[in-house]
Amino acid sequence: MNIVTRTDLINFLIKKIGAKSYLEIGLGDGVNFSNVLCDDKISVDPFFRNKQTYFMTSDEFFKINKKKFDLIFIDGLHHEDQVTKDILNSLKFLNENGIIVCHDMNPESEEIQVIPYNGYGAWTGDCWKAFVNLRMSRNDLEMFTVNMDYGCGVIKRGSQKLLEKDELSYTNLNENRKKWLNLVEVDEFLNQHF
Ligand SMILES: C[S@@+](CC[C@H](N)C(=O)[O-])C[C@H]1O[C@@H](n2cnc3c(N)ncnc32)[C@H](O)[C@@H]1O
DSSP: OOOOSHHHHHHHHHHHHTOOEEEEEOOTTSTTGGGOOOSEEEEEOSSOOSOOSBOSOHHHHHHHOOOOEEEEEEOSOOOHHHHHHHHHHHHHTEEEEEEEEESOOOOSSSGGGOSSOOSSSOOOTTTHHHHHHHHHHOTTEEEEEESSTTOEEEEEESOOOOOOOOOOOHHHHHHHHHHHHTEEOHHHIIIIIO
């Protein structure tokens, strides 16, 4: 199985769990969304692009939404506080065996995760802090990060051993990257998790 991009991972998970409904927070140019293979797809983005289903922020969407989803892809505003809200709101609207995928959880340098985005080149933002904070506080979730495409964090209901709390600095992330993100290579992901 060749999983190289976030789209490959999302389509693999959709097939694996038989997902029938998909929500994407942050459509961008739609390059991922248009290639996601799911019957019922919804996208949310507050900026004019091509064809988002809901022209609004994720916070606004979750206030009016009544639908539950099997797979939710979080790739909107890449700031810690916003991604924390996006994950917690997504958990409220996730079907029983549903999965959340969060993009850009594994920044490869300190520069590309600095807030705010300076408008040049690759940028992950500091959304990794939202993910690691939940690894430190939510033992009712199973969380790991697949080491591809800037890190795709996967969240399911389940259990995990909590990390010891520590300062969410880039230096600490860099020293504890594998443990903090529960970083797995693609073949480990396929062998251990599915
Ligand atoms: C990195 S792009 C998304 C890329 C797309 N998911 C993909 O994989 O091709 C991030 C998008 O998030 C949108 N965005 C910014 N703030 C947002 C918010 N509060 N709620 C939802 N989307 C937001 C931006 O307009 C932008 O289009």
